[in-house]
Amino acid sequence: MSLKVATSGAATAAVQSHLDRLIDSKFASRLFAQDATLWGPEAEDESSKRLGWTNAAEVSQPLVADIMTLRDELQAAGIDRIVLCGMGGSSLAPEVMTRTGGVELVVLDSTNPSQVAQIVNDQIERTAVVVSSKSGSTVETDSQRRAFLAAFAEAGIDPTERLFIVTDPGSPLEQQSRADGFRVFLADPSVGGRFSALTAFGLVPAGLAGLDIQSLLNAAANVADELAADSPQNPGLVLGAAMAGAEPIKTYLGIVESGSGIVGFGDWAEQLIAESTGKHDKGLLPVVLSEDAPEIGLPIPDLTIVRLVADAAETPALGDEINVSGTLGEQLLLWEVAVAVAGEIIGINPYDQPDVESAKAAARELLDATPAPEAPAFVEGHIEVRGSESLLAGHASVAAVIDALLAAMPENGYVAIQAYANRNDLNALTQSRDIIAHRARRPVTFGWGPRFLHSTGQFHKGGPKVGVFLQITTSEPTDVTIADRPFTFGELIRAQAAGDAAVLEQHNMPVLRLNFTDPVAGTEAFLRILQEI
Structure with a gap:
């Protein structure tokens, strides 16, 4: 199994401070049993609705065949340019998936008029669009959807054959889209946006673009038992404690790609970590860094460097750093677990975003x-x-x-x-x-x-x-x-x-x-x- 987390220095001390307690409280097994009490009484109501991500790799399996069928239909019709309209959790996961997999997905997650015009007006005759929004009320995504509807109409193309919806069951977007004749893919409503990589929000656009989504799901499913184990070898417990367990807390988390082969992972992890932990005047701020970024060589005592490496077992962490290795599918689930752990250590609810x-x-x-x-x-x-x-x-x-x-x-x-x-x-x-x-x-x-x-x-x-x-x-x-x-x-x-x-x-x-x-x-x-x- 390639999933590994190695720590050194202050990161190791942070793990030692919290690991035994996390194991004794059975945090990992309770997390995967979807125990909503892990983050305290104030978080219980929200977390009780947001823990479906723990078994998303299994729950999402039935989606694969439907996505592959649609991809084959589009390719047979000469439609090979896939555009994703989405924001945050709806766009960041499929972006890192497709960039890492070497397949082309055009992501429109902006309201800049020049950028919108460039994407909407480019090769409309061979374009299909995925509109992703949990509720459909996100103003950016709704505006992008309207722009493409107008572009298809102007080109004389039936938009119901080219525009596909990913949303939660029962959302206004689902109801309106079905009434208007659009094809709808439903995500698991018990998964929040930033934890939705392994649901329809990640899988539909990535799969239509050509990614092997079955392998991605298999990779995550294969490490689920390891991440659910109340064991000192659980990489999710180790990473979460290393990220959040220093005393005083190290607020900044520098994420560096150092040979893992995963492209753009920091942008996805940035939302997962910052939006989950940054509240009540506490939190962790991810900083996406290159290998020669100035911060790495500077004495910044409240910065922890996390390197994504090819094999953390063969690349020992140095200084106060953390090394992480694993395939993309494995790491998506790993970091979600680590953020759940970090939330418990910091003392916040990782599932709300009040600000x-x-x-x-x-x-x-x-x-x-x-x-x-x-x-x-x-x-x-x-x-x-x-x-x-x-x-x-x-x-x-x-x-x-x-x-x-x-x-x-x-x-x-x-x-x-x-x-x-x-x-x-x-x-x-x-x-x-x-x-x-x-x-x-x-x-x-x-x-x-x-x-x-x-x-x-x-x-x-x-x-x-x-x-x-x-x-x-x-x-x-x-x-x-x-x-x-x-x-x-x-x-x-x-x-x-x-x-x-x-x-x-x-x-x-x-x-x-x-x-x-x-x-x-x-x-x-x-x-x-x-x-x-």
Whole structure:
């Protein structure tokens, strides 16, 4: 069996502090028996509805044949471009599955009008679309669905033959879709979004794109007994204790791909961990790092490095690090168990997300009110500058306000870069993460907006209030309308960015907002300024 977790230093000490207690309390076997009392009385109601993920690999087996049949039908009709419309738990798992499996899945998890237009208008004649939403009420996914319905209609294509729904039983989306003649795949309602990798939410888009989903399910099923064992060798208990069991807690978890062959795993784990643990001013913040990221060589006492390696038995962990190995199917279940363990150790309910709604509510309020645009504090070339008064006072250059933002970071803080931009065209923005980490000498996260609102967004508002936030938006040359909605994609993404910034500032955390009036020229100028700093 390839599933292994190796620890060293402080990570080993954290395991030693908690492992015996977890075994004595039969945490693992009770978890797989779906015991809702594991996280305390306050969490019991929510967790009683959210533990279906423990046997998802078995429950999801009947889906495989239906997915394969539809894939064969589409391929026979020459339809080989699969687009997934979904946010957070509905998109991150199939993205890592297909990237690792080397099959093509186009993921639309943005409201940026340029990105939406590029994906909706590309090769519509050979495109099928999966719309994934537990309730159907997610504004991003509903808007994306409407955009594709309009595109199919314009191309003279019957949308019921090209657009497929993944949702929970009884949801408004299921009822409306069936009434309109669309094919619906139902997920297990006892599984929350971020734990849904091995349900229809992960399997339908990945399977239609060409992934061997049967092997993925088999891999997870094969390690279920090991992860349910009340044993010191249980890798889920070991990883969960190593992640969360340090005293004092190490808030930051640097996730590094180091030869595992799994592509993009950190992006999936980021939501699972941050949204599950970041609440009540506690939590773990994942930081997706490359092997040469600045943080790895810096003395950051509250950062634990987790490396995904080919074989943790042959690659011993060094320093205070954790090494993890296993196939993707095995690791999906492993990390879900580890997060359940971490929640128990931290003392939180891993199944709720009380602070995610605040940014959504603020965005809805702005869409309804449509206030006049806020004038920038100043403009430098293609960059408009706005933000917290404490950052802007006395400054008149982008370099100066970035300096002010980093200076405002607490000793135990972090920087979050939030790019509400077209990630296909402006991927160069990701370079800003390493540059700022070199300067800040603290953990730096990078998230594409609005998708990060469904993952690290919970930690930003619910976790320790020690973050400083750099928000990047772009003025797009074109906009995209949304059928039967009073707002466009451009208005929606602006409201989402402004709403999140407002909520962060209400929590007394500084936000620097840079808008690029020309997306490409603004990006180039921004990176040049960072290099000079």
